[in-house]
Amino acid sequence: xxxxxxxxxxxxxxxxxxxxxxxxxxxxIDLNLTLSSVPVYQSVQRQLILLGYYHRPVSALIYxxxxxxxxxxxxxxxxxxxxxxLGPHGVWKLSLVxxxxxxxxxxxxxxxxxxxxxxxxxLVTHKLSPWQFTxxxxxxDLWTRFMHWTHRTYPYGPVWLxxxxxxxxxxxxxxxxxxxxxxxxxxxxxxxxxxxIQNLLKAVxxxxxxxxxxxxxxxxxxxxxxxxxxxxxxxxxxFLLVALxxxxxxxxxxxSLIFLAASAGIKYVTAAALPVxxxxxxxxxxxLAALSALLLCLSAATAGAMVxxxxxxxxxxxxxxxxxxxxxxxxxxxxxVALSFGLLLRYAPYLYAGxxxxxxxxxxEILTWSALLPxxxxxxxxxxxxxxxxxx
Numbered sequence: 001x002x003x004x005x006x007x008x009x010x011x012x013x014x015x016x017x018x019x020x021x022x023x024x025x026x027x028x029i030d031l032n033l034t035l036s037s038v039p040v041y042q043s044v045q046r047q048l049i050l051l052g053y054y055h056r057p058v059s060a061l062i063y064x065x066x067x068x069x070x071x072x073x074x075x076x077x078x079x080x081x082x083x084x085x086l087g088p089h090g091v092w093k094l095s096l097v098x099x100x101x102x103x104x105x106x107x108x109x110x111x112x113x114x115x116x117x118x119x120x121x122x123l124v125t126h127k128l129s130p131w132q133f134t135x136x137x138x139x140x141d142l143w144t145r146f147m148h149w150t151h152r153t154y155p156y157g158p159v160w161l162x163x164x165x166x167x168x169x170x171x172x173x174x175x176x177x178x179x180x181x182x183x184x185x186x187x188x189x190x191x192x193x194x195x196x197i198q199n200l201l202k203a204v205x206x207x208x209x210x211x212x213x214x215x216x217x218x219x220x221x222x223x224x225x226x227x228x229x230x231x232x233x234x235x236x237x238x239f240l241l242v243a244l245x246x247x248x249x250x251x252x253x254x255x256s257l258i259f260l261a262a263s264a265g266i267k268y269v270t271a272a273a274l275p276v277x278x279x280x281x282x283x284x285x286x287x288l289a290a291l292s293a294l295l296l297c298l299s300a301a302t303a304g305a306m307v308x309x310x311x312x313x314x315x316x317x318x319x320x321x322x323x324x325x326x327x328x329x330x331x332x333x334x335x336x337v338a339l340s341f342g343l344l345l346r347y348a349p350y351l352y353a354g355x356x357x358x359x360x361x362x363x364x365e366i367l368t369w370s371a372l373l374p375x376x377x378x379x380x381x382x383x384x385x386x387x388x389x390x391x392x
Contacts, residue, residue, distance in 0.1 A: 010080075014073040014094065018101040018223075021066050025228055027052030027059055028108035028351075030146035035106075035176045053354070060352035067344055070220035071337065077218055078333075081210035088198055091213040095194045098217070099187045102227035103180075109347050110229040110314070111148040117178055118143060119154050119161065120168035130154035130161070143175060159265030160232060186230035189238040190222070196241035197324050203248055204287055208327040215333065216324035221340035225314035232267055233317040239263035240270045241321055247282040256282070269305065270318060272297040288326075295322045295332075311368055313343035335372075342371025 027048040029035070036042070052059050077094070080086035107113045115135075122130040126138060135141075135150035144150060154161070167185060171178025194217045201209040216222055226234035240263040246256035257277070264271035273294055280290035302315050316339065323329075323336045345367040349360040 010073055010076045011094070013069065014077075014218075015097060015101070017066060017069045017073065018098060021070075021224075021228070022101055022105040023048070024051075024059075024062060024066065025105040025108035029106050030111075033146040033175075035179075052351075056352050056354055060348050063351050064345070064348055067220060067341065070223065071341055074214065074218045074220060075337070078211060078214045081214050082208075086210055086214075088209045088213055091210050091217055092194065092198070095191060095213075095217040098223055098227060099191060102223065103183050103187050105228045107229045109224065110231065112232070113179070113182055113230050114143075114147045115149055115152075116160075116164055116232065117168060117175075117182060118147060119156075120164045122154075123161065124165060124168055125173075156232060156267055157265040159262050160235070160267065163235065163266075183227075183230050186226055186234055189235040190217075190226045192238040193234065193241050193321060196238070196245045197321065200241070200245055200248060200325055201327070204284075204325075205327065212324045212327035215327060215336065216320055219320055219336070219340055221313055221316060221344055222320060224344060225317060229314065231314040231317070233314045236263050236266040236270055237318045237321050239266065240273060240318060243273075243277070244325075247277065247280065248284075248287065250282040253282060269301045269315075270298070272301040291322060291325050295319065295326070298322060311343060311346070311365075313340075313346065316340065316343060338371050338374065342368040345371065 026045060029045065029049065029052075031049070031053070051062075077086055077091070081091065118135050119130040121141075121143065122128055122133055122135075122138070126133070126141075128137075131154045134153055135144045135147050138144060163185070164182070167181040168178055170181050194213060197216055198209055198213055201212045205212070222234075225231050239259050243256045243259035243263060246252040246259060260270065260273060260277055264274070276290055276293045276297055279293070280286050298319050302319055305315055306312070320336055320340070323332050326332055346364040348367065349363040350356065353360050
């Protein structure tokens, strides 16, 4: 009975933090965008804009406070799962609550979602190819007012466009409704990913199912980049995990390959999983080795993308999904939490300054990689202790 008290306290803190984050996200709304003309909403929105645009140091501090609270609750839930005080059903309920509270949040930390919408709009409304035309080619379209990256053509795979066209059509030409449908897709992808991780761990490591679920479902990077910003990477990851689940059943290898191809057809990066899939082909005795190989391949592909462009937090989502399938690897757990925290800290300098000056760029790189220093120190201390034990 004593375990229920800290669980209840952590649950309340977690819920309040998510509510606060969801409200705070509207402090970053584009000034050219009006989601609702309801007077109450407009009044609250004005106050949040004052916070986000005119009290930036306070806004940045609030954001960092939310990060700290989210990581502390994740670590608390992970410890409870490891002790057996939090089971898969409990983690699943936390995932559902996270979805309900963050589906209504504004994509505060990235404008990619607006690009997803406009890519579909070019094809459906303007009846032109998004591979050939950019948002800049439609200066009279009112939806370009609150877009960023208007100069780029469609950079993703064709499967993503096939998925998003029906969502855009369901929006009936209303931006707020269209935005909501895209957020719903992110929620479905997130919950599907959590469910796949649960089912995969049931088959191969039934003692640590809840731990693995916590590592992914309650990781603040996943919550923010998947449910707040609704990045394409969560849908790509969901298809990858379904492919792994189908392959693990052996009788569904054809379906597994189709889902893997669909995942790669969304954003290409998971094509790195194909060599591993060919070698593994669902054989139970190769599963753990396949996960290690998959983690290596996805990490290499993600690192390559980060080097070629920049270390964007949402690139890390598929890597976190595979790490969640290896819940007993303490080094991976520590590394994933530290890197997640460092990547999310990248937003703080921009929230503080409101631009991407050289100072902001330098500080965010320092923040990102300095988060790994404690991991290096702990690893060094463990190695030293191990050597002393061996020599003693």
